[in-house]
Amino acid sequence: MFEALFKYTPADYARSELVYTGDWPAWLIVGLALGAFFLVGLFLFQRRRSASWVQLLSVGLLQLSMLATLIWVLLQPTLTTERLREGENAIALVVDNSASMSYGVEESRFATALRNLATVTDADGAPRFSVRHYELGPSVRAVPSFTESLPDGDGTDLYGGLLSVLEEARFSPLAAIVLASDGADTRGRLDAGQVAEIANFGVPIHAIGVGRDTIPEDLELQEVTVPDKALPGSTVSARVAIRHDAPLETRIKVYDGEDLLQIVPVALVAESGVTTAWVEVELSDAGPHQLRFSLDAIDGETELRNNSRSTLVNVASERYRILYFEGEPRWEYKFMRRAVADDEDLVIATLLRVSPNKFYRQGIDNPEELEGGFPTTADELFRYDALIIGSVEAASLTPAQQQLIRDFVSERGGSLLMIAGPNGLGNGGWGQSALADVLPVLLPPTTTDSFHRLKVPARLTPQGQASQVLRFAADNTANRDAWLELPEVADYQVLGNVKPAAITLLNADTQDGLLPLMVLQPYGRGHAYVLATGGTWRWQMSMPLEDLKHEIFWRQLLRAMVASAPETVSLAAAGGQEGGSIALRAEFRDDAFAPMDDIGVRLVASHESGEALTIAMLPDTAEAGVFAGELLPPGSGTWYFEAVAERNGEPVAVARTSLLHESGAAEHFKIRRDTGTLERLAAATGGRYFEPGTLDGVHDLLRYSSSGITETEYRPIWNAPAVFLLLLFLKAGEWLLRRRWSTI
Secondary structure (H helix, E strand, O other): HHHHHHOOHHHHOOOEEEEOOOOHHHHHHHHHHHOOOHHHHHHHHHHOOOOOOOHHHHHHHHHHHHHHHHHHHOOOOOEEEEEEEOOOOOEEEEEEEEEEHOOOOEEEEEHHHHHHHHHHHHHOOOOOEEEEEEEEEOOOOEEOOOOOOOOEEEOHHHHHHHHHHHHOOOOOOOOEEEEEEOOOOOOOOOOHHHHHHHHOOOEEEEEEOOOOOOOOOOEEEEEOOOOOOEEEOEEEEEEEEEOOOOOEEEEEEEEEEOOEEEEEEEEEEEOOEEEEEEEEEEEEEEEEEEEEEEEEOOOOOOHHHHHHHEEEEEOOOOOOEEEEOOOOHHHHHHHHHHHHHOOEEEEEEEEEEEEEEEEEEEEEOOOOOOOOOOOOOOOOOOOOEEEEEEEOHHHHOOOHHHHHHHHHHHHHEEEEEEEEOOOOOOOOOHHHHOOOOOEEOOOOOOOOOOOOOOOOEEEEEOOOOOOOHOOOOOHHHHHHHHHHHOEEEEEOOOOOOOOOOEEEEEEEEEEOOEEEEEEEEEEEEEEEEEEEEOOOOHHHHHHOOOOOHHHHHHHHHHHHHHHHHOOOEEEEEOOHHHHHHHEEEEEEEEEOEEEEEOOOEEEEEEEOOOOEEEEEEEEEOOOOEEEEEEOOOOEEEEEEEEEEEOOOOOEEEEEEEEHHHHHHHHHHHHOOOHHHHHHHHHHOOOOOOOOOOOEEEEEEHOOOOOOOOOEEEEEEEOOOOOHHHHHHHHHHHHHHHHHOOOOO
């Protein structure tokens, strides 16, 4: 209807500019307008006595509107449109040929993509362009046609592939890209910066999304997150994310190599989304552990490769050292040492003040250790992985020693635990010390006695419920019940406000309400804990001898503290689970944890089969002592990495790690269509997103593309039927009004 009245479609008007082509001098147009206004005014003035002002104005407006329309017609309004010059431009047809495109029910995604791409150029009314064909998988490849194309790519790199197509066409007229894909990008989701870089080429990308957004008959083990290192005998928490599109029940099976460790039932209650489950895995032996997490298949599920993921956890076989500085003999000191006495991975060196300037030392390696009291140099203090300070005044340490503790947390990356006591925390003046910023709470001043010898129960917070440090049972309900059954602690100390970045793990249920009992905060490279009680020893004294909750609490807390402390040299590897590149980050520091920046670093990667390769690692310009590299291993399996630091050609330090790499697995994950990525890509580049079979407007989009060699098309609209109908309506309206009133 619109086109019948106005000659062209709304889209034609939207993409065009209105110009006037009538060769009339401006003074003549102005004169005609003024003359028309004068004549209509004179006509109405002469009939002022025979009609009311309402009648005169109504007729006058109709007459002026008709005359204005006639003048507008004389100006010959015309639409000007920039359109591509046919035969002189090219379009790129890009098909995603990765393995995920082979999925489908009645027809594969790949077949749907090819069928829809064919309509872009083969249908009636398709504009004449030269057509370039590209297959996009882990890389992009130009092909003569799609007749021999197969969905056999082992990955998808949308950003790199589209960038290559655009770079290739930088010096040739490319009108548009038509991309048919399921949107799954195994090289990482397109971020805003990558989309902007693609959009800067000015070439519109029209995306055809193939596949299904939801697949109710499929489960996908989307992600498994575990610590990359642990201590022998530790229980690590694995976060398992399961993608599903229907409420179901399944089980998570955990294997260590070929050994089945446990089976965890999981209820997937939501209609669609991601359900997260926590699985506790106990690792007893030192060395790399290849953990495999697997989901039971559901009815109708045909793709089972995305039901399983494997990861590698390195269990370190080394002893971690903790310095415990206590200001007075007390039960908490005795029972803590006893709780971890059998842990071969933890060594607690204690400095117990028994009288002014006199200390009792335990757990030392040699007679010289801590001989002069609390360490005064970085070399002395930084050899420890964690530091515990009990009921001791801040004034017992010099300002330099306090600053040394601050550096121990922020620079060395050690963990600090402050324990309540009559002379500790606020009572000890630590809130006004150099450590005030390090602590996760604002401690009250020394003028307020904040330490109370009252029994109070400890209660888990929601954050504490999710923490491995405070876990007595794998099941959340059982763990909460275990904490409710614990005896009360012997005392508590009032803390100030919790800082914004801090996390409260335990509360004390006092007569004044819930007060923070255990608080954690990251600070610099390390962490700071506050335990506002010195009375956990009552758990041991008040429970049966075989109940080990007190021992478990202290072992898990101290292990978490030392596990987060970095070593002087370290190597971290990330990625590889889905066959992508592995990012490697090496850090080298001296014994005082100062960055080593006068070295070169090479990386030796060795496969479990014996194959090896070497690459150079480059220094990070933003952080001294840090070196980075990226590697795409040629095969699956466990890879062992060594970062060798060399000075003047001589090795000075070596950092090691290992990682499980699974090449070719990425295409069996993320098999649901990622419509959002395709829509963002199309919108940012000035293109449009299409569902399969709905490409009716694609030919006009190509014909009037903003990219390529264009020509100006002129289309007059002054002779549109709507214009003449308007003139007829205006004149007929005037005639009907004058006839009805019979006075003008």
